[in-house]
Amino acid sequence: MVNMSQHMERDYGLEKDDKISNSVIRRLPVYLRHVQTLRAAGIQTISSQQMGVQLDMNPAQIRKDFAYFGEFGRKGVGYDIEYLEHMLLQILHLDRQIGVALVGAGHLGIALSNYARFQSERITIMALFDNDPVKIGTHIGDLIVQDMKFLREQCHDRNIEMGIIAVPAAVAQDVCDRLVEGQVRVILNFAPTNLRVPKHVILRTTDFTTELQALAYYIAR
Amino acid sequence: MVNMSQHMERDYGLEKDDKISNSVIRRLPVYLRHVQTLRAAGIQTISSQQMGVQLDMNPAQIRKDFAYFGEFGRKGVGYDIEYLEHMLLQILHLDRQIGVALVGAGHLGIALSNYARFQSERITIMALFDNDPVKIGTHIGDLIVQDMKFLREQCHDRNIEMGIIAVPAAVAQDVCDRLVEGQVRVILNFAPTNLRVPKHVILRTTDFTTELQALAYYIAR
Numbered sequence: 007m008v009n010m011s012q013h014m015e016r017d018y019g020l021e022k023d024d025k026i027s028n029s030v031i032r033r034l035p036v037y038l039r040h041v042q043t044l045r046a047a048g049i050q051t052i053s054s055q056q057m058g059v060q061l062d063m064n065p066a067q068i069r070k071d072f073a074y075f076g077e078f079g080r081k082g083v084g085y086d087i088e089y090l091e092h093m094l095l096q097i098l099h100l101d102r103q104i105g106v107a108l109v110g111a112g113h114l115g116i117a118l119s120n121y122a123r124f125q126s127e128r129i130t131i132m133a134l135f136d137n138d139p140v141k142i143g144t145h146i147g148d149l150i151v152q153d154m155k156f157l158r159e160q161c162h163d164r165n166i167e168m169g170i171i172a173v174p175a176a177v178a179q180d181v182c183d184r185l186v187e188g189q190v191r192v193i194l195n196f197a198p199t200n201l202r203v204p205k206h207v208i209l210r211t212t213d214f215t216t217e218l219q220a221l222a223y224y225i226a227r
Numbered sequence: 228m229v230n231m232s233q234h235m236e237r238d239y240g241l242e243k244d245d246k247i248s249n250s251v252i253r254r255l256p257v258y259l260r261h262v263q264t265l266r267a268a269g270i271q272t273i274s275s276q277q278m279g280v281q282l283d284m285n286p287a288q289i290r291k292d293f294a295y296f297g298e299f300g301r302k303g304v305g306y307d308i309e310y311l312e313h314m315l316l317q318i319l320h321l322d323r324q325i326g327v328a329l330v331g332a333g334h335l336g337i338a339l340s341n342y343a344r345f346q347s348e349r350i351t352i353m354a355l356f357d358n359d360p361v362k363i364g365t366h367i368g369d370l371i372v373q374d375m376k377f378l379r380e381q382c383h384d385r386n387i388e389m390g391i392i393a394v395p396a397a398v399a400q401d402v403c404d405r406l407v408e409g410q411v412r413v414i415l416n417f418a419p420t421n422l423r424v425p426k427h428v429i430l431r432t433t434d435f436t437t438e439l440q441a442l443a444y445y446i447a448r
Binding site for chain 1: 252
């Protein structure tokens, strides 16, 4: 029997062993994107009040979130945009490249690979795998679809730290095991199934059906 | 200035005006899926202890979650699987069909439409839209891609209650506005942008980049 915090770590909260809650962590990329938009617009400083209005959030919440990581702002001046971006990138470990292995070259895999190419900050899909002989060897964007049998060694040899599972549920655990053997640290799973990982690996399952079903609750409100 | 609870409603928590937190609601589909698996296996009753082990969760959490909605179990007997499924479907409003309009017939839209066809419980994608003349009129599964200009009237006339946005960020607000005008109640947005909706509409944004960036935080742990 494991306790709820472990379950939360796997599927909902990832809060185990961390003083800073996952809700805080999940807001950091939102701040990051906003700060980058401001910097691109030539803005140099911002107060938590202004940021609160722009992001539709409580300024006290923003100040509290930043305070977990140190003193970023100055009274009466606010936050220096460039410094704030620097700090957010550092906290999220986005101050260096993070390699991702994407498994599954179906419509979802292709959508994720297109999406990531244009949107993501320092997180790079370095390798794409599938077990379909028709797909293996084809190009998707800059990537060539590789045979799943190379998954483990590619992750290991190229120091890939993140895995994305975009395969049918029936083969997801096998893919997950290979990613773990390839020393991947963090896995984002899109297959609608519960996967098992060792304790040192962080797994998050994003389940489209569960998302829709939970939203259905709010329909009759 | 709006408060954090409103922001949470839009992007993270949907907790505004609800006594039952969104974390509870998001666990209900997980219970539902498990209960359906058990029923298919011919199992008739289950205790919260057993369910806790099977789902890797704390049994007290499970009992507490169910208790929000009434007395489902009996001391020493546990939960009747069939009754539990019935109640979960009712709570989630999945005891009737819910119509969905999916906007965007790119790779993501196709992936979502395939996924939903096989996985989803009483949530049916009834209409699929795109603005690309090449895609309009083509078949994707059982659906014909329709011109975006019919989005509003189709939602309204066919009593579609849910909308899914799978279009590029630049056109997402326009799509969102049309869904709202079509009287959709709940919107799931996959475009990486902040959308505005009136207060009576529930919006949840699922942002792949934000998800990956938040996970990067855990890499160096």
